[in-house]
Amino acid sequence: AQSVTQPDIHITVSEGASLELRCNYSYGATPYLFWYVQSPGQGLQLLLKYFSGDTLVQGIKGFEAEFKRSQSSFNLRKPSVHWSDAAEYFCAVGVSSNDYKLSFGAGTTVTVRA
Amino acid sequence: DVKVTQSSRYLVKRTGEKVFLECVQDMDHENMFWYRQDPGLGLRLIYFSYDVKMKEKGDIPEGYSVSREKKERFSLILESASTNQTSMYLCASSEYTEAFFGQGTRLTVV
Numbered sequence: 001a002q003s004v005t006q007p008d009i010h011i012t013v014s015e016g017a018s019l020e021l022r023c024n025y026s027y028g029a030t031p032y033l034f035w036y037v038q039s040p041g042q043g044l045q046l047l048l049k050y051f052s053g054d055t056l057v058q059g060i061k062g063f064e065a066e067f068k069r070s071q072s073s074f075n076l077r078k079p080s081v082h083w084s085d086a087a088e089y090f091c092a093v094g095v096s097s098n099d100y101k102l103s104f105g106a107g108t109t110v111t112v113r114a
Numbered sequence: 115d116v117k118v119t120q121s122s123r124y125l126v127k128r129t130g131e132k133v134f135l136e137c138v139q140d141m142d143h144e145n146m147f148w149y150r151q152d153p154g155l156g157l158r159l160i161y162f163s164y165d166v167k168m169k170e171k172g173d174i175p176e177g178y179s180v181s182r183e184k185k186e187r188f189s190l191i192l193e194s195a196s197t198n199q200t201s202m203y204l205c206a207s208s209e210y211t212e213a214f215f216g217q218g219t220r221l222t223v224v
Contacts, residue, residue, distance in 0.1 A: 009154070034212075043118070043204060043215035044157075090156060100145045100164070100208045101172070104157040 002027040002093045006105035013081050014113050021076040021108050023091030032094035033074040034102065035065055039087045047089075050074065061085070086112040117141070120205050120216040127223050133192040135219050137205030145209065146188035147172075148180065151202040151218070160203075163188055195223045 003026045013019050025031055032051050036044040048059025055067040065076045074091060088109050092102040121136035145164050149157040159172030161180040169180050177199060181189045192199055200223045206213040
């Protein structure tokens with residue numbers, strides 16, 4: 001079975017600084033990888049996804065993520081954080097285009113300080 | 115825009131009550147899911163459905179059941195609510211492995 005690890009429970013970053021959130025997955029074949037964001041009191045919104053092809057994926061709100069097969073990682077990055085990026089971020093993995101179930105990591109809470 | 119609507123944002127129920135959480139999606143998706151979200155645990159899959167009348171257990175189905183009588187509606191049922199079912203419940207619908215989520219129902223069982 002597939003699984004996802006987000007090693008950082010909580011990250012604090014200054015507004016304007018860069019942000020990187022770590023995600024490691026466990027799965028024997030090529031996974032389908034996702035990053036979701038959850039703002040306080042809201043549902044989950046898809047930031048970006050990786051299915052195949054270019055390993056650097058661009059998403060919404062200025063986020064990008066890089067798939068590294070050798071490290072089983074799919075880290076999320078943003079060059080300059082805005083106060084509105086304060087939220088909880090979830091990495092998720094699916095195993096095929098015909099299996100729609102996702103396995104989620106425990107999440108990373110991002111706090112942005114002025 | 116895909117819209118997944120959960121009927122209640124907040125619910126407070128008593129131990130032993132039968133609880134219904136309703137979810138409706140408007141994009142004609144075949145696939146619908148119920149997840150439970152707890153701090154430090156992320157989202158865990160309770161039940162899912164790939165078609166009307168079809169349902170399958172996810173990772174933590176104990177104490178829950180589901181109903182899908184119509185394609186757009188997927189209901190989660192707590193047969194006899196217990197305090198350990200106090201949680202945030204998220205409904206999702208999907209196609210091509212991209213899931214769209216509702217805003218969640220925060221259920222408190224007292």
